[in-house]
Amino acid sequence: xxxxxxxxxxxxxxxxxxxxxxxxxxxxxxxxxxxxxxxxxxxxxxxxxxxxxxxxxxxxxxxxxxxxxxxxxxxxxxxxxxxxxxxxxxxxxxxxxxxxxxxxxxxxxxxxxxxxxxxxxxxxxxxxxxxxxxxxxxxxxxxxxxxxxxxxxxxxxxxxxxxxxxxxxxxxxxxxxxxxxxxxxxxxxxxxxxxxxxxxxxxxxxxxxxxxxxxxxxxxxxxxxxxxxxxxxxxxxxxxxxxxxxxxxxxxxxxxxxxxxxxxxxxxxxxxxxxxxxxxxxxxxxxxxxxxxxxxxxxxxxxxxxxxxxxxxxxxxxxxxx
Amino acid sequence: xxxxxxxxxxxxxxxxxxxxxxxxxxxxxxxxxxxxxxxxxxxxxxxxxxxxxxxxxxxxxxxxxxxxxxxxxxxxxxxxxxxxxxxxxxxxxxxxxxxxxxxxxxxxxxxxxxxxxxxxxxxxxxxxxxxxxxxxxxxxxxxxxxxxxxxxxxxxxxxxxxxxxxxxxxxxx
Numbered sequence: 001x002x003x004x005x006x007x008x009x010x011x012x013x014x015x016x017x018x019x020x021x022x023x024x025x026x027x028x029x030x031x032x033x034x035x036x037x038x039x040x041x042x043x044x045x046x047x048x049x050x051x052x053x054x055x056x057x058x059x060x061x062x063x064x065x066x067x068x069x070x071x072x073x074x075x076x077x078x079x080x081x082x083x084x085x086x087x088x089x090x091x092x093x094x095x096x097x098x099x100x101x102x103x104x105x106x107x108x109x110x111x112x113x114x115x116x117x118x119x120x121x122x123x124x125x126x127x128x129x130x131x132x133x134x135x136x137x138x139x140x141x142x143x144x145x146x147x148x149x150x151x152x153x154x155x156x157x158x159x160x161x162x163x164x165x166x167x168x169x170x171x172x173x174x175x176x177x178x179x180x181x182x183x184x185x186x187x188x189x190x191x192x193x194x195x196x197x198x199x200x201x202x203x204x205x206x207x208x209x210x211x212x213x214x215x216x217x218x219x220x221x222x223x224x225x226x227x228x229x230x231x232x233x234x235x236x237x238x239x240x241x242x243x244x245x246x247x248x249x250x251x252x253x254x255x256x257x258x259x260x261x262x263x264x265x266x267x268x269x270x271x272x273x274x275x276x277x278x279x280x281x282x283x284x285x286x287x288x289x290x291x292x293x294x295x296x297x298x299x300x301x302x303x304x305x306x307x308x309x310x311x312x313x314x315x316x317x318x319x320x321x322x
Numbered sequence: 323x324x325x326x327x328x329x330x331x332x333x334x335x336x337x338x339x340x341x342x343x344x345x346x347x348x349x350x351x352x353x354x355x356x357x358x359x360x361x362x363x364x365x366x367x368x369x370x371x372x373x374x375x376x377x378x379x380x381x382x383x384x385x386x387x388x389x390x391x392x393x394x395x396x397x398x399x400x401x402x403x404x405x406x407x408x409x410x411x412x413x414x415x416x417x418x419x420x421x422x423x424x425x426x427x428x429x430x431x432x433x434x435x436x437x438x439x440x441x442x443x444x445x446x447x448x449x450x451x452x453x454x455x456x457x458x459x460x461x462x463x464x465x466x467x468x469x470x471x472x473x474x475x476x477x478x479x480x481x482x483x484x485x486x487x488x489x490x491x492x493x494x495x
Binding site: 069195198199200201202203205206207210231241248249252253257259260263264283288292296310311313315316318321322 | 437494
């Protein structure tokens with residue numbers, strides 16, 4: 001039985017038993033290379049749920065604080081390894097109610113970077129097939145067919161994944177995948193190129209990258225741990241943290257607010273990177289933050305249910321300061 | 323803010339030496355005092371807690387310890403109130419340096435505010451450098467109410483270090 005069949009079965013069972021009011025999974029989107037979140041309310045509809053390496057959406061974002069709609073609804077949802085860490089981060093702060101959730105964990109073999117795939121073709125992609133494990137076959141409108149190994153087109157964050165299996169789940173769709181070696185410290189070598197720039201070049205780089213930001217709030221809306229979505233200081237006029245002016249300075253500060261507000265809770269799931277319509281490398285900020293947090297506290301966000309995010313607790317023996 | 327040196331000096335003095343009256347910093351800038359060379363004097367935002375560092379600055383003023391007039395103090399109830407974004411906002415608005423100071427660990431007026439704060443400041447310090455702001459432009463430390471001398475030393479050292487880099491040019495952050 002494939003993982004997809006497991007997901008459908010779990011969803012149908014939970015819906016028909018009344019365990020959940022609706023179930024959130026993934027379904028085929030309007031483009032063949034895009035999956036979209038699916039909200040299934042009827043057991044008869046579960047056949048629209050899919051699971052394949054294009055299901056990149058972090059569905060935890062739909063249940064973040066005050067989100068359950070209607071209030072008090074019982075919700076079922078699918079989580080991948082990285083998604084489950086954001087869910088654990090919310091549970092650590094009691095921002096979601098465990099009792100009202102039904103979580104189907106989906107062990108993940110890595111997600112395909114849709115943009116990377118689309119950039120390889122001039123014509124529109126009309127079909128993406130996965131005939132064998134680790135194999136991707138793409139067909140375009142011009143009849144061109146190309147085969148990829150899944151590893152070639154993986155998301156950057158998946159290449160360094162430490163938790164491919166869900167850390168919190170009521171049911172698991174299929175067998176667990178092989179765990180990477182977690183004895184070693186996380187690999188942050190993707191930041192080295194930026195880190196090695198001189199101060200002047202870093203600023204110039206940030207200015208160049210953030211000049212394109214349109215402040216569409218997509219990064220904030222999809223962020224599962226950015227929980228004050230309804231009272232965001234980025235929208236505040238008093239105090240005015242970010243001005244309305246279209247300006248690189250404001251754009252950068254907008255992102256600084258997001259970064260510092262998710263410090264210690266963001267497990268770098270990469271949802272913001274994938275949502276950004278102008279492809280700003282947001283991972284440079286949140287992964288750096290996680291690198292420093294790991295260096296300071298040996299802490300990885302959203303891993304243990306009984307831990308508190310590092311910035312909400314303290315230790316008398318913290319070695320910081322002079 | 324006026325670029326007039328006298329205005330700046332008195333403005334800084336009124337912050338650095340609350341109630342200190344005739345603090346030395348209020349006098350006209352003395353040649354050789356750090357912080358008054360270059361194109362314009364460097365502007366430094368100091369964010370200090372009400373109970374220790376602000377009082378420490380007061381002690382320095384009352385004790386007439388000579389210190390450079392480049393620091394504008396912002397008084398907050400506790401270092402636990404200081405959002406890392408305060409420092410970034412100061413840089414964004416053109417500060418040449420940011421100095422954060424509060425009670426020594428264990429001495430917090432609210433018992434534990436600075437324990438939370440130091441975790442944040444450590445991350446902030448690392449991120450500030452990562453964002454391309456030179457190390458010398460940001461400092462956080464502890465100064466108690468009785469340590470007027472230490473306050474003088476911290477401010478003098480910090481201003482000298484920032485002065486060495488000079489005023490910042492218009493940058494994104």
